[in-house]
Amino acid sequence: MDLLQLKYFQKVAEVKHMTKASQELHITQPALSQTISKLEKDVGVPLFNREGRQIHLNYYGEAFLAKVNIALNALEEGKREVMDLAGLQQGRISLDTTFLPHFPDMINQFTEKYPNVHFDISQASSQKIKDELLVNGEIDFCISCHPFDDKGFHNIPIQREDIVLVVPKTHRFANVTILELSEAATEPFISFKRKQQFRETVEDLCLKAGFEPNIICETDDYQIINHLVASKLGITMLPESLVEKSDLTTAVHIKNPISERIYYLSWKDDRYLSLAAQRFRDSLINHYSQMRETN
Incomplete structure (x- = not known):
């Protein structure tokens, strides 16, 4: 058993596909298969279940991977420590x-x-x-x-920053400096997609204010969100640093619930x-x- 075998095993366990793993490792698929087979022979048990081109860790493989991750991480830490000592x-x-x-x-x-x-x-x-x-x-x-x-x-x-409501300049909130979020309960919202973490933050704040946001448009891009608000499609909630300066929109602060982001290292x-x-x-x-x- 050698270090290269462990790294190859870790990659196959990650991508669950021999061909994809071989491409990412820049070796041929037969060479990778041979390496994994030799590793399984050295360990004494099969580590994967094969289903066509798909390959998945079995019970033994899951247990072995946990130890391999620890070992490779420890070696990487050792390398960094030696560099520091030098x-x-x-x-x-x-x-x-x-x-x-x-x-x-x-x-x-x-x-x-x-x-x-x-x-x-x-x-x-x-x-x-x-x-x-x-x-x-x-x-x-x-x-x-x-x-x-x-x-x-x-x-x-x-770091800490406010989460604000962004509205078109023609909106009824445009001349308001601060408001209760519940006042926006009936408004159409533009939001990040569900896979974005900030989407969950927005939904939690709205629920605290007593309503579920009526999300009519979703996107992955905060710049697109700003542009859609400027086009009067709806309103949005954004961290203040993501609000683009525009003559077509304005940011309104929220007094209840407390709407802020605290960033932790x-x-x-x-x-x-x-x-x-x-x-x-x-x-x-x-x-x-x-x-x-x-x-």
Whole structure:
């Protein structure tokens, strides 16, 4: 059994298809099949159930994968620790983030200071996937609006912003600066699709206000949402930083229920953080702390 076999096994378990796995690993499908068969022979039991071209982990495979993930993560942490001990001013930082105001500016500042540090940045489609990435040790940090309640995690609030109602300039709310969300109960809403996390936030706020939003249009793009509101198709709720400046729309603040987003930087206590990751964490916290002081 060798490291390459374990990495190949992990990839096949992930994509559940030998041909797709071989393409992503840049090897031939027969070579991959041979490697997996040799691994199963070394382990002593079959690890997959084969159904045509599909391949799925069986009971033994599920148990083995859990240990393989731990082993490969531990080796990656060891590599980062050795690099730190050698004093190398480089590294790779992995994080999953929801939209965070001014985040690209902060990344640019950091990479200008540490040009040899590289980032792996993902945007998981659900909070559940974010949680799994952090819990399984696949990423250094998670930035989201949901802190980890379990023991063994750090959660630092780094930014807060209002969620506002965006309406056309001709709308009856256009000259109102602040209102009760319940006043919008009969309005047509434009919203993100259900797979977007912010959609759940909007629905929860509306339910707190005593109604279910009448969503007449859905999209993945906040810019399209802004344009549709400008075209008078309906109104929407957005984080204030996503409201585009326009002569055709206006933003109205909500006083009840409290409508805001708090962004948390979270990391796992027992995951080794490289010097690069530690510098990034401290820079991120300091960056948003300074922004709060100047606002």
